[in-house]
Amino acid sequence: MNNNFLDEVREQVGEIIKIDEPMKLHTTFQVGGMADYFATPRTEEEVGILLEKAKKYEIPVFVVGNGSNLLVSDKGYRGMIVQIGKEYSDVTVKGNIISAQAGASLAKIARTAYENSLGGFEFAAGIPGTLGGAVSMNAGAYGGEIKDVIIDARVLTKEGEILVVPSDELELAYRSSVITKKDYIVLGARFSFAEKDKEEIKARMDELAFARKSKQPLEFPSAGSTFKRPEGYFAGKLIMDAGLRGFQVGGARVSDKHCGFVINAGNATAADIYSLILQVQEKVLGQFNVTLQPEVKMLGEF
Numbered sequence: 001m002n003n004n005f006l007d008e009v010r011e012q013v014g015e016i017i018k019i020d021e022p023m024k025l026h027t028t029f030q031v032g033g034m035a036d037y038f039a040t041p042r043t044e045e046e047v048g049i050l051l052e053k054a055k056k057y058e059i060p061v062f063v064v065g066n067g068s069n070l071l072v073s074d075k076g077y078r079g080m081i082v083q084i085g086k087e088y089s090d091v092t093v094k095g096n097i098i099s100a101q102a103g104a105s106l107a108k109i110a111r112t113a114y115e116n117s118l119g120g121f122e123f124a125a126g127i128p129g130t131l132g133g134a135v136s137m138n139a140g141a142y143g144g145e146i147k148d149v150i151i152d153a154r155v156l157t158k159e160g161e162i163l164v165v166p167s168d169e170l171e172l173a174y175r176s177s178v179i180t181k182k183d184y185i186v187l188g189a190r191f192s193f194a195e196k197d198k199e200e201i202k203a204r205m206d207e208l209a210f211a212r213k214s215k216q217p218l219e220f221p222s223a224g225s226t227f228k229r230p231e232g233y234f235a236g237k238l239i240m241d242a243g244l245r246g247f248q249v250g251g252a253r254v255s256d257k258h259c260g261f262v263i264n265a266g267n268a269t270a271a272d273i274y275s276l277i278l279q280v281q282e283k284v285l286g287q288f289n290v291t292l293q294p295e296v297k298m299l300g301e302f
Helices: 003-013 044-056 106-115 131-136 178-182 198-215 235-241 270-288
Strands: 017-022 034-039 061-064 070-072 077-083 091-094 097-101 150-156 162-166 185-192 222-225 252-254 261-264 297-299
Touching (some): 003 034, 003 044, 044 061, 044 077, 070 270, 091 106, 097 106, 106 198, 131 178
Parallel strands (some): 034 077, 061 077
Antiparallel strands (some): 017 034, 091 097, 097 185, 150 162, 222 261
């Protein structure tokens, strides 16, 4: 533990940093060992200070939101996790434009749009993530994507510079963006929506919520779709056709309801989940000559 680092951070931003924080409390898989440092900034200035101090003391940094697309090793993370979450999650409305801080959940933004009769974000209401990750990965579902509605994103560069990047420069594509390519940190974004009848918005949100509940294993901890969609295929169908429905390693299992989901079926470890992912990849490659790429990010030593 670097006491000089801790002292300097706490002197400038107060008690927003913890030590030896269990990451199983901060990921939707509900697994993961201890992070050396765990910080919850409340302002973009605090984000900047944390990164500046980490750079000074050569401490690795990883930024998370809701931890909904993340598998953290059982050995934890030797560095600082910066969680941009509920402490930095304001959502404001002006006309047909919604501005949101990076820690705002997609559900909160969708609810705000609904309350203000603004349509176009219904697709995101059930995605269990925050704005920062959603913009970085161009989150999408049921025919909608972040790129359809975003105006611009406010980001912090590795050099500590704040930029406002317009939508046409974000390079938003399937699960990628200029943000991931350049290791920017999303601080916030603005979206433009069309006026729409509230009942229509509500009906669409209810329809998608029913579809998710009936087709996805929401009753188990998971990180959503475990694999990216291979070109010309569906990951879930390949896994099912490989005979892997219900395939289990320790407490990790391929969902019986949707084979594209790896779930924590009870007391799984990160090692269980990681081993299951590798075995699924191996079996699908062997049977269909298709390489499944994980959509889930791996953090730490496996």
